[in-house]
Amino acid sequence: MNGSAFTKFHPVVNFIFFIFAIAMTVVVFHPAALAVSLVMSIITAVKFAGKKALKYFFAFPFVIMIISVILNPLFVHKGLTVMFYLGEGPVTVEALVYGACTAMMIGAVIMWSYCYSQIMTSDRFMAVFGKAAPSTSLVFSMILRFLPRAKSHAGKIAAAQDLLCAGGETAPENRKSKVRKGMRVMSVLTTWALENSIDTADSMRARGYGLAGRTMYRKYAFCGADIAAAVIMTAIAVWMFAEKAAGGWMFYAYPQIMTGSRAEAGVLSIAMALFYAVPFIIETWEDIRWNRSVSKI
């Protein structure tokens, strides 16, 4: 993950990509655009996280998508093309199409969020927000440091508790004793953490926390490629939003499904796919270059 090419770009570029990726999915809301976004989000997730991304998709967003396809036509009876009647309410094609669109939107947004948490690691998040929100991002990075430390300490506490309470034998565990033991461990952990936090804070003060001129652990330079990537992505995104406002992405489900010209939507979809493919293309390009250089050796 750390060696991937997309993360070699400045974190601000990565962040811009995800903000626009999610905003475009929600705002444009055209069947073609949603399909493009969903497919690209899955491809990108698989590229960055491997097969476990697919597992995640079918275990969680996919289920929500199916529910939303079913729920919309059951509750919304707008639309002229009636398929059949369920009790009193007509079930319409339009409501089904609209449900499919929301399903794709939900799936795509969840999968882009998944990619986000794969790519925007804590130091990259800090690089974006460290200057603008120093206290908040410091809290965030301290939490991330503290969690693994607390986890390993909790293991030690639990072992000590086993020894103290059961003489080294693990008592048969039921839910009640499990909860009780968990509570005890939490209590000890809290005392330890609070006492420890003061040490950390004092040490921070001694080293000049809060003074001007704080530096980052890793330096990210904003170079030419970053500017180019940021400009291209922003340009495509602004174009898409403008087209939505101007009617290029026209899509109404009710009362009857209505879309703008197919040719226009096709061109726009290709441009949009290009935007969504940015991480994938950069990553694949790097793979090709790597494979070539390997075969030469």
Place this chain on the structure above:
Amino acid sequence: MDKAQQTMTAEKRKAKIRNTALAAAGIALSVATMMWVVLTDIDRGYLYGSVLIMLFVLVPFYISFEKDKPYARKIVLIAVLVSIAVISRAAFFWLPQFKPIIAVVIIAGIAMGPQAGFVVGSMSAFVSNFIFGQGPWTVFQMVAWGLIGMVAGALFFGRRFEKKKEMAALLIYGAASCFVFHGAITDLWTAFSLTDRPNLAAILTVYGTGLIADAVLAAATVIFLLLMARPMLKKLDRVIQKYGLME
């Protein structure tokens, strides 16, 4: 000495004015957004509007947190409390929905006041979702849990629940917050994204299916508040007093 104290109070007054202005701006923008959504009736306006309002709640809080320039000890204490909240959510992964995290957020708010309560609550939602899954609901959950911590701080800051009546009030608040804040706000996203315009039947179904989960969470919150509130507040008080943290 006197001069130093004077500048302290002057700074405090300035911070108060700033925070009031921020809160007013957030509320004004939220109301304006609501009016815009209701009056213009654009396609999926409720979804956009609700996301915007969540941002108008979150951003002023974090600006005020940044502008107050919290000192190192306060920052570390907040970080520790969020970590404990996140661990408590992760530790009970084997019992779905039965998590102590809301109880921890409430206790943090009581010990450190409304502003820190909001930060602990919203940060807990943000960080623990790295384990439980990020998504569009994160923003809503951040606001919901932030408000739980903030209102807990506003209602109970400084109380220590020695009397049964006080404890009962705390437990009622804990249970209610799981429905009023957690259930209602977090599920808003689902309710608004399913249909193009809010549809009462769909919203009721979304909230209906969430009701059982919210009830389990409420039960967990009550039990954990009963078990943890007093001992944890005692620990926090000890540290806060020993090191003079909340001055």
